Amino acid sequence: xxxxxxxxxxxxxxxxxxxxxxxxxxxxxxxxxxxxxxxxxxxxxxxxxxxxxxxxxxxxxxxxxxxxxxxxxxxxxxxxxxxxxxxxxxxxxxxxxxxxxxxxxxxxxxxxxxxxxxxxxxxxxxxxxxxxxxxxxxxxxxxxxxxxxxxxxxxxxxxxxxxxxxxxxxxxxxxxxxxxxxxxxxxxxxxxxxxxxxxxxxxxxxxxxxxxxxxxxxxxxxxxxxxxxxxxxxxxxxxxxxxxxxxxxxxxxxxxxxxxxxxxxxxxxxxxxxxxxxxxxxxxxxxxxxxxxxxxxxxxxxxxxxxxxxxxxxxxxxxxxxxxxxxxxxxxxxxxxxxxxxxxxxxxxxxx
Numbered sequence: 001x002x003x004x005x006x007x008x009x010x011x012x013x014x015x016x017x018x019x020x021x022x023x024x025x026x027x028x029x030x031x032x033x034x035x036x037x038x039x040x041x042x043x044x045x046x047x048x049x050x051x052x053x054x055x056x057x058x059x060x061x062x063x064x065x066x067x068x069x070x071x072x073x074x075x076x077x078x079x080x081x082x083x084x085x086x087x088x089x090x091x092x093x094x095x096x097x098x099x100x101x102x103x104x105x106x107x108x109x110x111x112x113x114x115x116x117x118x119x120x121x122x123x124x125x126x127x128x129x130x131x132x133x134x135x136x137x138x139x140x141x142x143x144x145x146x147x148x149x150x151x152x153x154x155x156x157x158x159x160x161x162x163x164x165x166x167x168x169x170x171x172x173x174x175x176x177x178x179x180x181x182x183x184x185x186x187x188x189x190x191x192x193x194x195x196x197x198x199x200x201x202x203x204x205x206x207x208x209x210x211x212x213x214x215x216x217x218x219x220x221x222x223x224x225x226x227x228x229x230x231x232x233x234x235x236x237x238x239x240x241x242x243x244x245x246x247x248x249x250x251x252x253x254x255x256x257x258x259x260x261x262x263x264x265x266x267x268x269x270x271x272x273x274x275x276x277x278x279x280x281x282x283x284x285x286x287x288x289x290x291x292x293x294x295x296x297x298x299x300x301x302x303x304x305x306x307x308x309x310x311x312x313x314x315x316x317x318x319x320x321x322x323x324x325x326x327x328x329x330x331x332x333x334x335x336x337x338x339x340x341x342x343x344x345x346x347x348x349x350x351x352x
Contacts, residue, residue, distance in 0.1 A: 023347075024305070024319050028056060028065040030342025031352055037081035037091065037180050038338045040327040045086045048338050049176040057106055059086045061329070064334060070101065070110050080180035081127040081146035082134065082154070090126065090154040092136055093178050094340050100121045100136065102154050114148065114157040120144065124177040125192075135160075137192055168205035172197025172217065173196045178240070178287035181223040181324035186230050191237055195220025201235065201253070203273070211275065212237050213248040221251075223288045225297075230309055233273060236299050238285030243303040246284050250299075252276040252312045279313045282306035282319045288325045292333050292349050300326045300337055307352060318352075321345065 036048035138146030183192035201218030284303025323339035
């Protein structure tokens with residue numbers, strides 16, 4: 001019994017020492033600007049977007065950032081961004097008119113590639129499956145989800161037909177533009193999460209209930225991420241008006257594969273997702289979640305930053321700093337964070 005206590009104390013010391021040595025490095029700030037869009041296409045390039053038509057870009061791995069405003073759109077809030085490289089990027093503005101802009105010259109000029117003047121339009125997030133195919137999701141209008149699709153690298157966008165959606169939208173169900181991470185791709189599957197009075201997990205137009213806080217317009221799922229090996233899905237959210245509450249703010253889904261015989265010579269693999277009930281909750285409301293590895297998870301929100309090394313079974317509260325969105329630098333365990341005050345931070349998780 002005594003030996004077990006010593007081992008536990010030693011492991012606790014190592015864990016605490018590791019977290020204490022990993023401090024958030026703020027690499028740039030822009031007071032008065034709120035950043036909710038973040039894209040890290042490679043180890044050298046980081047793009048961020050937000051309010052007041054603001055764009056930040058780094059081409060040296062986050063050591064230095066250049067700030068710019070999109071001419072003619074200085075009053076717009078670009079909460080979503082997808083960057084292909086240091087030259088090409090797409091930004092999406094919330095509220096009406098709904099617009100999507102694209103640059104091919106590093107942000108010097110921007111071309112309008114989509115516009116919707118409906119007064120109810122509100123575009124929330126963007127995600128790309130590959131270099132050509134991408135989606136933008138928006139709040140429902142007349143009980144129909146707004147889903148836009150591009151097949152040519154964002155040069156043109158079309159509304160996805162309503163027949164794609166197999167489940168009807170519920171009253172009060174919508175989406176959050178808190179971090180532009182409420183949809184993602186996995187091979188031929190499009191996943192997204194809704195929030196509000198009803199919060200659900202959607203797979204190719206089919207919706208399933210999830211055990212996350214809901215019932216008010218300020219509650220529900222905000223962000224979804226899939227592990228590198230495609231076997232886990234993580235969903236975070238909460239109530240952004242009560243960001244210290246930690247109950248029902250995280251859901252983990254585990255993938256199960258079920259071969260199904262269609263005929264004697266052909267087999268088709270079906271994927272099913274089961275809720276994992278062994279997880280715990282991070283500290284408070286979270287607006288973004290990302291996988292660093294198949295087990296390492298990091299989340300952020302106005303309540304701070306939390307980290308899990310076991311797929312969300314246990315959590316460590318590692319920073320009280322407020323961030324809206326985070327992205328992992330490809331090929332590394334460096335994570336970039338962005339949020340209020342135009343603040344962009346960086347934290348390395350190699351030893352965590």
